Amino acid sequence: MASVSGMVVRSSEIKPLAKIILYKCPEGHVTEVPLERGLSIYAPSKCxxxxxxxxxxxxxxxxxxxxxxxxVRLQELPEDLPPGQLPHYIDVTIRQDLVDNARPGDRIILTGLVRIEQEQISGTRINSGLHRLRIEGNNIEFLGGRGTKNSRKSEREEISPEEEKIIKSLAKSDDIYDRLIGSFAPHIQGHTIIKEAILLLIVGSTQRILQDGTKVRGDINIFLVGDPGCLNGYSKVILEDGRIVDLASLGKNHLEHIRIRMQNEEGNDVATVFHKYENQKVIEIVTETGKNIVGTYNHPLLTKNGWKRLDELKEDDELRVVT
Incomplete structure (x- = not known):
């Protein structure tokens, strides 16, 4: 018995699997052939x-x-991979009440039996010397508090007349598009293009039918690629009580759940997840007063003229620092 965590990236159609097949001869006699192991059933040669x-x-x-x-195909979780490494995957067979439980995009913990199956040479019935691993799943748990397929019911949000009035008023604003973009992760500064892409992905558009009958779907696909912007572990952060501590002291493991109240430029906020990345290229910024900060090239810092990436900073740029 093995238990693995991963993301479902593919699921096949639901098919009927023969548990017991009955064969009849012309004289009406019945031959029963059960599925003993694996997915193969060999037809009897005679009654x-x-x-x-x-x-x-x-x-x-x-x-x-x-x-x-x-x-279903289960793939390694992206956050568990070292930078630049491609994820591994394994095919999982599920049966009966587990069918259609996990769908592509779900993060699950799957428990089952590991099977070894012999491959066949393509186009022939000759068995190959190669074998492949397969998991015969018998339990699925959802990561992040997800429920089962029976609890996945889309609930229609009821909009009150007052809310409808506010929505229509906002729709007439000239800056509504920029305001919608800014509403995504407002505590993360910058990354306007990424936030705009997420907005377009969620909202989508209407289907268009061209004059020649070609249909252009309204849904779009977006593929985001980028390295995380972060600081080194010796960088200082200010806690809610005014203490200044090293960033590395807030957690130990990557994606560790924490709950630490901190200060930022808008007041206080709560840090909930600790991120830890290794082997990242960094750049060091030193101010005229001797203060320094080390972070990845794309980490933003607050300047007099707004947020800038570390690799965008130039001499004479004024940074906001704690004294």
Whole structure:
């Protein structure tokens, strides 16, 4: 028995898997063939009745027993991968009540039996010397508090007349588009293009039908690629009580859940997740008073003229610092 965590990236259609197949000969005798192991069932060469010599056997699907069957592909979680490494994946077979439980994009913990299956040479019935691993799943848990498929019901939000009035008023604003972009992760400064992409992905558009009948779908696909902007562990942060501590002292493990109240330019905020990255290229900034900060090239700092990445800073730029 093994338990692995990962993200579902592919799921097959639901198919009936034969648990017991019944074969009938022309004389009406029944031959029962059970599924013993794996996914292969070998048809009998002749009738199993001791006095029958018939070899023309046909499947009786109405009296055979089938169960729901599906194959899903489980891939390593992106946050568990070292920078630049491609994720590994494994195919998982699930049956009966687990079918259609996990869908692409779900993060799950899967428990099951590890099987080794022999591969066949393509286009032939010759068995290959190669084998592949497969997990026969028997339990699925969702990461992050997700429920089962029975609890996934989209609830329609009821909009009150007052809220509808506010929405229509906002729609008439000239800067509504910029305000919507700024509403995404307002505590993260900059990254306007990424926030705009997320907005367009969520809102989408209407389907268009061209004059030649071609349909242009309204939904869009967005692929975001980028390295995380971060500071080194010796960088200082200010806690709510005024203490100044090293960033590394806030946690130990990557994506560790924390709850630490800190100060920022707008007042107080709560840090909830500790990020830890290794082997990142960094740059050091030194001020005229001797203060220094080390971080990745794309980490933003607050200047007199707004937020800038570390690699965008130039001499004579004024930074906001704590004294």
């Amino acid at each position: 199993s009745h001791e006095r029958c010599t018939q070899r023309d056997l046909r499947i009786d699907p109405e009296n055979s027993k089938f169960i729901d069957f599906q194959i």
